[in-house]
Amino acid sequence: MAPLLEVENLSTHIQLSRSMVRPVENVSFHLEAGETLGLVGESGCGKSMTGLSLMGLLPPGGSLVDESSVRLAGRELVGLPDAELRKIRGNEIAMVFQDPMSSLDPTKTIGYQVAEPVRLHRGASKAEALERAAEVLALVGLPRPKERLNDYPHQLSGGLRQRVMIAIALACEPKVLIADEPTTALDVTIQAQILTLLADLKDRLRMSMILITHDMGVVAGHADRINVMYAGRIAETTETRKLFAGMRHPYTQGLLASIPRLAQDNTQRLFTVPGLPPDLSNPPAGCRFAARCTYATDKCRTDEPELVGADDEHEFACWHPVNGPLQLATTQVRETPPGEPADPAAPPRKPLLEVTELVKEFPVSGGLLQRSKRSVKAVSGVSLSLGPGQTFGLVGESGCGKTTLGRMIVGLDKPDSGTVTLEGQQIDALRGNELRRHRRDLQMMFQDPYSSLDPRMRVGAILREPLQIQGIGSSKEQLERVSDLLGEVGLPKNALERFPHEFSGGQRQRIGLARALTLNPKVIVADEPVSALDVSIRAQVLNLMKRLQASHDLSYVVISHDLAVVKYLADRIGVMYLGKMVETGGGQDIYERPVHPYTAGLLEAIPIPDPQVEARKDGGGIKGELPSPLDPPSGCRFRTRCPLAQDTCAQEEPAMRKFGDGHFAACHFPLQTPVLETVAPAGAADGSGEAPAAV
C-alpha cells in the first residue's frame, strides 16, 4: 500500500526584496498511516517551512519549485487551485502551532474558534458545530467543556490554550496532523501532559502525525521515525532507536553529543559543534555541513552528497559517515577549575552571598478606590547561600518566582522583607551612591539576547557603559578593558564597531556575558542564559560560562527551567515551586535521590534524548496546572498536584528537613528518609545558612 503522505523533491523559495532564500531544498520523505514522523533540527533548518509547505501556507514571496510533489493518499496537492487546497487544510491536514498565547483570536470565544472549521468543512449549523466543539474539547481534556464554550482565550492558561489549539486542529478528524513545536512554549510538566495527549489522540483517531521540534528528547519519546534536517535538507532519516543508537551523519552525532544530560559528570566540557549554520540565501557548494564538520574533506566542499543508505530504512547524506554516537567520556577534556572544593555538593566554607527569608509580593490593583487587597505572592521566604567560585542553580516552572528572586539578589527589585548580604554587607538596605558601588559586584545576564542589548548602541559602547557609569579608568583604559573582554568571550576585535543586530543569537549572548563581566563582579545572576539558543550554540555558551568562572573565580546564580542546564553548571541546586524553595542539594542529590515529589515529577517530565529511557516512562508525571499565586494553597503549596498529599499537607506547612549533607527538602511525605538531627541552632548545623528556614 502506498504511504499516506508522499513528499518528493519539495523545494521552497522565498523571494525577498534583495535576495532569494531557499529554506527547503529537495526534501523527500513519506509518512505511513498511523505513524509519527519527527522532523528535528535547529532554528532555520527548514523544518517549520516544510510543514507550512505541506499545508500550502507559504509566507509572502514564497513559492514551491516546479518539481515539488506532495501526494496525500495518492492525490497531488502541489498545483491545486487555492479553493481545492482550502478544502484540505484544516480538514484532511491540520496544523498545531508553537505559541498557544498568540494562536487564538483574543476576541472570539473558544467555542466559536473550535466550531469554525466544522462549519466550514462539514457545512454544519452553528448549533451542530458547537456541539461538535464541546465533544472535541472534551477529547483534548478540557475540564467541563460545555460550560467553557463561551470562555475567551485569555481566561485559560497556556496549557489549556494549547489543548484548545489541538481541538481546533482535530475538529474535522484530519488524516495528518502537523504539530510544529507544540510544546516549546509550555512548562515541562505541561509539555509532558500535551505530548502524552497528542500520542494518545493520534492512536484513538487513527491519524498520522508529523512532529516538528528542536528537542531531541521530545522525538526520542514520541516519534517512530526521524528526519534530521540541516540547512534546508534532510541530513539523515531512519527509525528512532536506530538513529539514537547508530547514527551515520556527523551532524546528528554532534547534535546529540552537545545536549547537556542529567546523568552527565558536570566537571567535563560539553561537546560542541563549532561555527554557525550557513546563510540560506547563498548556500555553500557541496555538503552544507562541511564548514562545521570535523570529518570534512575537499570532496565535501565541492560535491553535494545524496541522501542514500545501505537500506531503505536508514538513509543519510554524507561522504564520510560516522558510526554511532560519540563516546563522550573519551572525547571530553577534563578540566579542573582551580580552587574548587573537593566535593562540589559540600556547603560553602564561608559564604560570599547570603540570602535570607526573602519575600516579594506584587499588589494587584482593584476595588472602588483602587486599594489593593490582593497580591501576587512571587517569592515567599526563600533563603540560599553561595560560596566564592560556586554556582547555585535555581529551577522551577514559570511563575515559581525564580526570576523575581534573581532580580532581588542583584538589587533590581526591593524585597518586602528578608536580606541579601554580600561579603557581610547588607545590599538591600543600601541607597544611592553606595548601592551603585555595590552593583559592581552583582551583575546580571539576561535570557533574550535580542532585547537585552540596545539596538542603537555599538557593542563597544554597550560594554563601556558600565565603566563610564561607575567612573572607572580613563577612556583609553576603558577601551583596553573592553577589547580584552571581547577576546575573553571569543569575539573578534572588530565587533566593537558593530551593532548588536549584526550578530547571531549565540554571539549576542557572549556580548551579554561580556557586559556582565565588565566590572569584574563577584556574582553574576544568569536568568535563563541559554534557553533562547539552539542546542549546538547552547553548548558553546555553557562551556564559555564554565571557563570564565574558573579563570575569574566567579560565582553564578543560574536560573533556568531546564534542569539539565542547571545541573551542568551548578554545584548546588534549589528547586522552587510557587514562591517557595521545596528542595535544595547538590546536583547528584537532586538528580539521583530526589526527596520532594515535585522534584521527582519534574525529573520524570523532562524528555530525555534516549528512546530507551523514554520508552520506560509510564506517562505519570505531574497532573494539573499551577495554582494561582494570588491565592496559593494552604499548607504545602504543591499539595494540589501532589500524588502523595494527605490532610496534613493542607493544614501544616512542611519545614525544611535534612536528608543528607547539604541536602534539604520541605515535605511531609518525603521520598527518602530524613537524617535525624540533634537540635542545633538553625543555620549552624552545616554552616551554610541554608538550613531549615523555620516557617
Add this chain to the structure above:
Amino acid sequence: MAGYLIRRLATAIIVVIGITLVTFLMLHIVAPEPALTILGPKATPAAIRAFNHAYGYDRPWYEQFITYLNHLLHGNLGDSPKDNQTVVSLFKEKAPLSAFLSGVSLLVAIVVAIPLGIYQAVKRNSVGDVTATTVAFIFYSMPVFMVALILIQIFALSLGWVDPNVSQDQTLGGALSSWPELVLPIVALATTTVAAYSRYQRSASLDVLAQDYIKVARAKGLPDRLIYTRHLIRNASLPMITLIGLSLPALIAGNVLIENAFNIDGLGLLFVKSLQNDDYNVLLGYTLLTAVLTVIGNLIADVALTLSDPRIRLV
C-alpha cells in the same frame, strides 16, 4: 463597571475644574481689563471703576473664580457683552451646526478610513497601497484650512459646482436646506482625518496580520474573505476606538479653521471672533466645552473598548 464609571466621573469633574482654573487665570493675565474692551479706550476711570464693581471685577481673582464656579453649577456661563446674550444661549444657537459638521465628517472619515487602512494592509506594497499612502501623507502634512482653500479653488471657483458663498441663514435647519454648500466643509474636515486614521488602521491591521491566529485561520482552510471579516477587522479596529475617542476635541479645533475658511457661523467662528474681541466669558466657556468633550471622548472610548474587547474589564 459601575464603580469604574463613578470613579472616572469623579476624576472628570476634578479635571474640568482644574482646566477651568488654569484657563481662568490665563485669561486674567492676558485680558486684565475687560472694562476697557467693553467701554472703549476713552472710558473715564470712574466709569471703569463702576463697571468693575458692577461685574465684580474689583474683587480678588479667587473670589471671582468661586463666583464663576457657582454660576457654572447653575448652568450659567456668564454674559457676552458684545452680543448682548448669555454665553449659554450663544452656544445653544451655534452648537448644532458645528456638531453636525464635526459629526458627519467624523462619520465619513471612519467609513472611509477603516476599510481603506485594512485594504492597504491586506494589499501591502501594491500600487493601491503606495498611492493611498502618498495621498494620505500629502493631506496629513497639510493644515486643514489649506485643504479647504484648495477645495474652494477647484470645486467652487474653477468648476463652479458649488457656490463659494455659504448662505447666511445659518441655523442647522437653514444650512441643511441648502446642503450642497456643506459638502466642501465636510470633505475638507474629513480628508485630513481620513489621512491620519487610515495610517493607524493600516499599521494596526499589519500587526494583526502578523499574528499567529491569522496563520491558524489560514490553516483551518478559511478563505481570505472570511479571515478578514472574522479575525482581522475587529482586532485591528480596537486601537482605533481609543484614537477616535481622543480625537473628538481635535475635530472641534478643526471646526475653528473650517468655519473660518467657509465663513460658517458656528462655534468655531464664534471662538475666533471672541478672541478678537477679548470676549472673556465666551472664551472661557469654549475652553470648558472642549475640556468636557475631551473627558467624555475618553470615557466613551473606554466603555466602547470594554464592550468590544473581552480581555479588558473595567474595575
